[in-house]
Amino acid sequence: xxxxxxxxxxxxxAAGWSxxxxxxxxxxxxxxxxxxxxxxTDDAAVYLTFDDxxxxxxxxxxxxxxAARQSxxxxxxxxxxxxxxxxxxxxxxxxxxxVALHGHRHRSQLRLxxxxxxxxxxxxxxxxGSTTGALAPLYRPPYGIFSAAGVALARRRxxxxxxxxxxxxxxxxxxxxxxxAELATGELTSGDVILLHDAxxxxxxxxxxxxxxxxPLILDAIEGRGCRPAAL
Numbered sequence: 001x002x003x004x005x006x007x008x009x010x011x012x013x014a015a016g017w018s019x020x021x022x023x024x025x026x027x028x029x030x031x032x033x034x035x036x037x038x039x040x041t042d043d044a045a046v047y048l049t050f051d052d053x054x055x056x057x058x059x060x061x062x063x064x065x066x067a068a069r070q071s072x073x074x075x076x077x078x079x080x081x082x083x084x085x086x087x088x089x090x091x092x093x094x095x096x097x098x099v100a101l102h103g104h105r106h107r108s109q110l111r112l113x114x115x116x117x118x119x120x121x122x123x124x125x126x127x128x129g130s131t132t133g134a135l136a137p138l139y140r141p142p143y144g145i146f147s148a149a150g151v152a153l154a155r156r157r158x159x160x161x162x163x164x165x166x167x168x169x170x171x172x173x174x175x176x177x178x179x180x181a182e183l184a185t186g187e188l189t190s191g192d193v194i195l196l197h198d199a200x201x202x203x204x205x206x207x208x209x210x211x212x213x214x215x216p217l218i219l220d221a222i223e224g225r226g227c228r229p230a231a232l
Contacts (some may be wrong), residue, residue, distance in 0.1 A: 011170070019111055020146035033067045033151050035161045038191045040137060041218065043143050045230040046222045047193045048073035049164065050211075051102055053086035054081055054197065055199035058208030062198040063095055069224075071229040073097050076162075077105035077141045079124035081201060084108055091133045098231040100138035101159060106202045109147040117149055121157065138232055142202070144195075162232065166194035166218040170211045171203030177213035185221035193232070 023029045030037050048066075053059045053075055066073055075092050077099050082089045092099055104124035109117055121139075127190050129135040139159035141150055146161065147195055154161045166188060168180035196214075200207045222229050 001087040020151050023142045037163050038165045044190045044227045046227045047232050048229050050196050051076045051197040051199050052199040054085045059088050061212035069219050072231040074232040077101045077128050079127040082127050082131050093132045098136050099132050100136045106142045108145050109141050109150040111127035114149040115180050139217035151224050155174040164193045166192050167195040171207050180214035181217035182212050188226050
């Protein structure tokens with residue numbers, strides 16, 4: 001067999017494996033793959049989500065900000081961080097928020113074979129579920145990147161796959177409360193899902209401070225649009 005004769009199938013297989021990774025930038029692809037970006041509902045709500053926690057400083061700061069406004073959110077947790085900070089994971093649930101699956105380690109699905117990804121999700125589910133007793137069937141992958149195997153695994157597990165429709169880009173060192181709030185709430189409408197981070201484990205050190213400072217501004221903007229903040 002010549003190189004030319006087998007290269008096209010290999011290229012096609014690679015493309016099929018990685019095409020779901022385009023979902024954050026290609027909204028129609030989300031619909032085709034069953035990946036959710038917005039909440040289609042008549043309820044006047046905007047949905048707050050936080051990734052990568054729990055974190056010993058960021059999570060308490062965000063929880064305090066939410067409690068001050070009697071608001072709820074969804075926290076997509078990392079299993080290895082729940083192992084490090086189990087009491088914080090339990091506190092999230094105790095304060096009335098939803099905990100969901102973000103994986104055990106923060107790795108791109110494109111770098112994981114199907115078996116390794118399956119093991120990662122199983123381990124994360126076991127850790128988060130046993131620690132909090134309240135793991136919702138919601139899944140968002142690290143970096144928002146799905147592989148073909150990731151889409152199939154989430155469906156097989158019975159987890160609803162989620163991305164976002166607005167984000168604050170709050171993982172960067174240069175992020176400020178103002179920049180995070182402006183990006184997260186510009187042209188905000190009912191049903192939007194906002195991606196934020198209550199941790200800096202996988203971002204720039206201290207970036208959670210901008211998120212915590214932006215939270216009151218984001219809540220003001222949500223209410224200013226005649227909506228209420230909610231958990232998925």
